[in-house]
Amino acid sequence: MTELLQYVANGLVSGGIYAIVAVGFITIYNVSKVINLAQGEFLMLGGMVTVAMIGMNVPYALAAFLAILIVTLIGVLMQKYVIAYVKKASPISLIILTIGISTLIRGLASLIWGKDAYSLDPITSNQPFSLGGVNIAQQSVWILAAVLIVLFLLWYLMDKTMLGKKINACSVNPMAARLMGISPAKMSMLAFGISGATGAIAGIVIAPLSVTSYDIGVLLGIKGFSAAILGGLGNPLGAAVAAFILGIVESLGAGYISSGMKDAIAFLVLIVMLLVKPSGIFGERSVGKGGL
């Protein structure tokens, strides 16, 4: 029983990270109908830039803040100069484009930081504490707290503010939004910025628990996307719930079947889900074939 709880606890933490990635995908997708396959690279950059800054003797908090800022900027610039440039491209071209950006960022990261894995100091002590026999790293609590705060802020932004209403308007009907004086291009830039920021935060909080290196983005990206599909593409709440489920399933699989197969389990879930019910557990909101 303790063992089971331990796996569930571990799964909740990775599920939280997947939730942020998934919601990042959806934020961009809802506004611009682009699936940003470079989403995982935002996490990698968040972690790596923070590590690099701390290496330059910048204080932890400032380093994290600057990293989030830089990644946000990268997201915005990416939208403004690359994605917006090929506005009328076919879906297949957009896939190639974003996978190209992701490959490019990964390659540059390996050139700058090498292929070594880095680790960050945990926010508070390294000492895990025990809760009913389950060992929990203090960083896990920080991760979950960060995830929940980010998700809450995003929900608040999207549902309760005027800005969120503008973003939603662009996703529902870009033409009508434009007639109301909202610029879909600006909202799209904003969406990329938000995704960059949330991705960077996730990348920073997991760096102490699992190491960070130039190539962590791909796996996190696919898993986040799996969660986004599981929850129904375009539905942030569904995606967040699905992400936690995915994290727990994966952790149980790693514990009871084989730890080497951990990643394969997540992808099998994705493929099976695509076969059985491509619209996701909670239904697709921005309906489109294949997300297009």
Add this chain to the structure above:
Amino acid sequence: MKQLTKKWGKSLGIYLALMIIFPFVMPDEYYRSVGIIIGLQAIVAIGLCLVMGLAGQISLGQASFWGIGAYTSAVLTTKFGLTPLVGLVASAIVPAVFAFILGRAIAGLQGYYLAMATLAFGYIVQIGIQEWEPVTGGASGMISIPQVPFFGGSELSMYYLIWGIVTCVLLFSLNLMHSRIGRAFRAIHKSEVAATSMGIDVRKFKLNAFVVSGMFAGISGGLYAHYMGILDPQPFGMHESIKFLTMVVIGGMTSIWGALIGTLVIGFISEGLVMLSEVVPGLQGDVDTIVFGGILVLIVMFMPEGLVPRIRSLYEKAQAKKAAANAEQRVERKAAI
């Protein structure tokens, strides 16, 4: 076939001549082995081109079929003592079966779903190879895979064997493009709804394209295993899949010749980078990844149709201009008379 020689006669002639004389222009063993690897990659790229250019689909896991082919033949020959010929036949069939199952399952999927599903499949295969240690040797790989007994198996005879297969694959694909099937594919690419209403079974055609591409990749993989003699799971991951994707995109998705030219371009770039890394000492990490990523982004932004179709349209424009100028001259001459 007649139509084929008429339409592609010139290009085919140039291709065959270059292909045959290459080992004598570069009589170095090293360049022959580079030629062999490029040939093997060309087979995979042409297959991927059928999936992308004709069926308008995307596969981000093509290297996994390559890997399945390689390991199928390697396991059959080393563990079960079968001859490489049987191994090679199996290495064509097994990936095709995998492609059929995967393709059947996801033929209804499009766009991002398909991209992610194939990406995930690529990961599963690589993890599977690593984890299935008793059979595949896990991360440490396999050794002493027998060579293909083709005229003694020297570098030169392997070169001609593999480029002979490339030529077959090329002719098959060119022919396919100009057959009823090819027209059906292009119709699907242009508009699925219209194609369906004309009685084209879209699912079936997409599935066929996927299976054929898996088969090509598998054959190439099997040959790779026997040529190298050793195998490890490393070259069958995402890095290689992206490389194949770049080859097809740079040459032009809609052109079979484009896939071949793209493979050559990427081959040259890779060789150049190898030389560069010997000169520049601080070059750590995956420099080729930067180049592939950069190429993908730039091509989509500035030349979405790819090299070969772009050059062809420029050439045709020049021809048309020339013809127009000629016609004008003739008119002027007539007027003078």
